[in-house]
Amino acid sequence: MKTTKDQTVAAGHSVDVERRQAMFEGLMGRVAGRFARVEPRRRARSLVLGLLSDLPRNNCWTIAEHAGATTSHGMKHLLGRAKWDAGAVRDDIRTYMVDHLRDEEAGLVVDETGDLKKGTTTVGAQRQYAGTAAGSRTRR
Structure with a gap:
């Protein structure tokens, strides 16, 4: 900017x-x-x-x-x-x-949302949609 x-x-x-x-x-x-x-x-x-x-x-x-x-x-x-x-x-x-x-x-x-969600050790966490991160969309 x-x-x-x-x-x-x-x-x-x-x-x-x-x-x-x-x-x-x-x-x-x-x-x-x-x-x-x-x-x-x-x-x-x-x-x-x-x-x-x-x-x-x-x-x-x-x-x-x-x-x-x-x-x-x-x-x-x-x-x-x-x-x-x-x-x-x-x-x-x-x-x-x-x-x-x-x-x-x-x-x-x-x-x-550009930050990849990487929760693998948190209960109930899974890869999530992360805005600009290509290919990171999961079913909602």
């Missing part, structure tokens, strides 16, 4: 680490009010940092460990039971990105 300054930014990596950190903090500040309590707000921040990290696997356990937690209960609570408005967070992120891209030709595509 090209910005108006013709700098290439891909997969969440940027040349300017300080700018990226400031933008991340600004974005988290924008969505902070969407969480009813401070605990899920902090966990959401940890979740995003975990997803942006280079962890070999992104699941509640690995992300919780990355955040310094001893169990995955908090992450599971955030994703399953905590009170927050996911639609409003999505809208806030979209608005933030439009404000910062400032380019009529710019686009943002988020598609996690």
Whole structure:
């Protein structure tokens, strides 16, 4: 993706680490009010940092460990039971990105389906349809 300054930014990596950190903090500040309590707000921040990290696997356990937690209960609570408005967070992120891209030709595509699903050790897991991964479609 090209910005108006013709700098290439891909997969969440940027040349300017300080700018990226400031933008991340600004974005988290924008969505902070969407969480009813401070605990899920902090966990959401940890979740995003975990997803942006280079962890070999992104699941509640690995992300919780990355955040310094001893169990995955908090992450599971955030994703399953905590009170927050996911639609409003999505809208806030979209608005933030439009404000910062400032380019009529710019686009943002988020598609996690390009990652091959390879669950062979998880109960009930099988190869699944994975968007752009050719030949990975199974019967639904």
